[in-house]
Amino acid sequence: MLPLPLANILHHRLRSLLSALGVAIAVCMLITLSGLARGTLEEIAKRWQGVNADIIVYPAHWSDNITTIGGGGVGRGDLKMLKSLKVGGKPVIDYLVPICILQGKVAKVNCNIVGIKPEDFHLLIEKPGKKLTGRIFDPHNKFAKWLEAKLTTPSEETLSISRAELARRGGLEMVIDTRLARSTGLKIGDKVYVAGHRFKIVGEIPAGVLARAFIPLATAQWLMDLSTGRYTLIFAKLHNTSTMGDVIRKINTTSRLKATSLGQYRNMLEARFGIMYLYIDTVNTITLIVAMLFVLVTLYTIVIQHRREIAILKSMGATRRFILREILTEAMILTGMGTVMGILLAPVAGAIIEAFLPLLTVEISPRWVLISILAAAGGGILAAVYPAWCAMRMNPAEILTLE
Amino acid sequence: MSNSNRYILEAINLHKSFKAGEVREHVLRGLDLRVERGEFLAVMGPSGCGKSTLLHLLGLMDKPDSGSIIIDGQDTTYMDEQTQAAIRRRKIGFVFQRFNLLNVLSGYDNIALSLKIRGLDTDGIDRLLASMGVAEVARKSPEKMSMGQQQRLTVARAIAHKPDILLADEPTGSLDSANTQTVLEMFKRANEQDGLTVVMITHSPTVASAASRVVYMKDGKIIDGNT
Numbered sequence: 001m002l003p004l005p006l007a008n009i010l011h012h013r014l015r016s017l018l019s020a021l022g023v024a025i026a027v028c029m030l031i032t033l034s035g036l037a038r039g040t041l042e043e044i045a046k047r048w049q050g051v052n053a054d055i056i057v058y059p060a061h062w063s064d065n066i067t068t069i070g071g072g073g074v075g076r077g078d079l080k081m082l083k084s085l086k087v088g089g090k091p092v093i094d095y096l097v098p099i100c101i102l103q104g105k106v107a108k109v110n111c112n113i114v115g116i117k118p119e120d121f122h123l124l125i126e127k128p129g130k131k132l133t134g135r136i137f138d139p140h141n142k143f144a145k146w147l148e149a150k151l152t153t154p155s156e157e158t159l160s161i162s163r164a165e166l167a168r169r170g171g172l173e174m175v176i177d178t179r180l181a182r183s184t185g186l187k188i189g190d191k192v193y194v195a196g197h198r199f200k201i202v203g204e205i206p207a208g209v210l211a212r213a214f215i216p217l218a219t220a221q222w223l224m225d226l227s228t229g230r231y232t233l234i235f236a237k238l239h240n241t242s243t244m245g246d247v248i249r250k251i252n253t254t255s256r257l258k259a260t261s262l263g264q265y266r267n268m269l270e271a272r273f274g275i276m277y278l279y280i281d282t283v284n285t286i287t288l289i290v291a292m293l294f295v296l297v298t299l300y301t302i303v304i305q306h307r308r309e310i311a312i313l314k315s316m317g318a319t320r321r322f323i324l325r326e327i328l329t330e331a332m333i334l335t336g337m338g339t340v341m342g343i344l345l346a347p348v349a350g351a352i353i354e355a356f357l358p359l360l361t362v363e364i365s366p367r368w369v370l371i372s373i374l375a376a377a378g379g380g381i382l383a384a385v386y387p388a389w390c391a392m393r394m395n396p397a398e399i400l401t402l403e
Numbered sequence: 404m405s406n407s408n409r410y411i412l413e414a415i416n417l418h419k420s421f422k423a424g425e426v427r428e429h430v431l432r433g434l435d436l437r438v439e440r441g442e443f444l445a446v447m448g449p450s451g452c453g454k455s456t457l458l459h460l461l462g463l464m465d466k467p468d469s470g471s472i473i474i475d476g477q478d479t480t481y482m483d484e485q486t487q488a489a490i491r492r493r494k495i496g497f498v499f500q501r502f503n504l505l506n507v508l509s510g511y512d513n514i515a516l517s518l519k520i521r522g523l524d525t526d527g528i529d530r531l532l533a534s535m536g537v538a539e540v541a542r543k544s545p546e547k548m549s550m551g552q553q554q555r556l557t558v559a560r561a562i563a564h565k566p567d568i569l570l571a572d573e574p575t576g577s578l579d580s581a582n583t584q585t586v587l588e589m590f591k592r593a594n595e596q597d598g599l600t601v602v603m604i605t606h607s608p609t610v611a612s613a614a615s616r617v618v619y620m621k622d623g624k625i626i627d628g629n630t
Contacts, residue, residue, distance in 0.1 A: 001508075001511070001512040001515040001516065001519070001525070002508065002509075002512055004505070004507070004508065004516060007505075007507040007508050007512070008507050010507075011506065011507035011544075012507070308503070309505055309507075311503075312503045312504075312505060313520065314464070314488070314491075315462070315464055315491070315497050315503070316491065316492070316497075316516075316517050316520050316521070317488045317489065317490075317491035317492030317493075317495075317520060317521065318488070318520045319485065319488055320484075320485070322520060395464075395465060396464050396465075397456075397459035397464040397465040398465070400464075400499065400503060401455065401459075
């Protein structure tokens with residue numbers, strides 16, 4: 001014979017589907033919201049870890065947390081010192097990439113804009129699978145050389161560099177990542193105002209490395225009012241990563257600079273946004289409670305609809321355990337169906353969110369998938385036990401007379 | 404023969420009231436009834452006289468405010484719910500006017516479920532269904548059956564576990580005369596051939612005439628025929 005819980009589900013297909021869908025929405029919501037909250041910060045961490053370098057060097061007077069670093073705290077002298085750095089008598093630095101980080105808006109989207117030399121861009125940012133389309137800005141450093149000459153030759157002209165000249169010499173060119181392009185609709189050849197200047201988009205890079213927008217280092221320095229020898233920080237690539245600990249220790253103890261591994265950036269983000277994680281976890285907990293209430297209400301409604309059936313079972317002498325088992329089994333089947341649907345829906349929901357809001361990242365974490373499964377199962381059992389307990393206490397005579 | 408052997412069902416000084424809004428309505432007012440083993444009893448009376456309430460109390464589906472119900476010599480007054488459920492499982496079968504079949508199951512599975520609850524095997528279901536004339540529709544949901552077929556299925560479910568007592572509440576109330584006759588014949592056959600005790604509530608004197616004894620109720624008491 002067909003088990004009664006299964007018979008109920010099959011007989012009331014639409015109701016069962018809607019109930020499972022209710023659970024699915026709750027599970028999907030929980031996974032997606034947790035994934036969205038953590039995914040966006042995780043994506044930033046991954047972008048920083050995605051550069052072709054091993055350590056970050058920054059001014060020692062900066063706080064221990066560089067996630068909001070700006071300005072021009074390191075200089076050419078620091079670059080020279082780092083280039084000649086030796087550990088155990090051997091040179092350890094393969095290459096150094098100084099960058100400037102500028103906070104700005106690109107087509108109304110707030111983002112970090114990284115100033116970098118064109119040749120360093122290829123070194124630090126590009127890698128297999130992340131190749132530039134279009135072209136790099138100021139490809140032959142003509143603008144950088146012109147600007148440096150201009151700034152180092154004191155004259156009246158120094159103070160009166162026109163926007164038209166900046167643009168003509170390639171200084172107002174920009175490379176953006178694919179996510180920013182999708183989010184803003186910008187494409188190669190388009191013009192966009194950034195920091196009061198009209199930049200031309202000349203290239204597009206697959207998202208996932210360091211920043212969303214890149215401009216010539218000289219332009220960033222000029223926009224930040226820095227001299228051409230000042231940088232926000234320096235990325236260093238080591239000959240041998242096994243020397244990383246020694247290199248960091250040496251920089252930290254013998255210079256006015258501080259160094260940290262790229263892996264530390266994630267910890268810094270977590271430390272900086274610790275309060276935000278608390279907020280995220282609070283939101284997730286509320287979502288979890290709402291999800292469980294949703295499951296409870298859905299299953300309670302089903303049990304209420306089973307009153308007559310329970311009364312019939314009682315008239316046949318069904319034990320409390322039998323009735324409880326039937327109700328729990330049906331609740332668990334529906335919850336299970338809903339949970340599976342929710343888990344399958346979550347990546348789809350994430351993809352939809354990322355499609356419509358490309359700067360957001362939904363990262364489905366196995367931890368939250370597990371939490372969602374446990375929450376749905378717990379919610380399902382709790383949700384079914386209470387109405388089942390009510391059902392077992394019902395007076396069958398009354399129900400069979402009235403319903 | 405001692406009383407406990409002679410009477411399979413005894414109701415002694417039963418009182419039952421229900422709260423209807425602010426008012427408490429006394430439905431049974433000191434009712435006494437004895438049903439002999441193997442008897443076919445019809446209970447008649449006007450609407451609201453407490454016939455269905457009596458049947459629910461006799462079937463241990465509800466508790467009286469006071470008084471006792473003795474089933475097969477066992478006083479059920481102080482029995483807990485689980486023990487009462489065990490008596491329902493073993494000794495009692497119900498037939499309701501509105502059938503109370505589970506539409507989510509097939510006719511066959513309705514009977515199989517009844518037997519499963521009672522811990523019995525399902526081997527004889529097909530034979531039973533055939534004897535009730537519903538074998539050909541047994542795989543359908545009850546809602547796809549005629550009223551007569553549904554009631555025959557209800558009777559089959561009620562007697563499948565071979566109970567001692569069959570309690571029927573207006574079993575022919577929804578049926579035409581041909582189906583009424585069929586159901587009554589089923590009751591008679593179960594009563595005469597298998598020794599099943601039948602207590603049947605009815606409004607109809609014609610239906611009641613199928614019983615070996617008829618009692619009349621009025622204002623919550625038996626007023627005639629309680630011997």
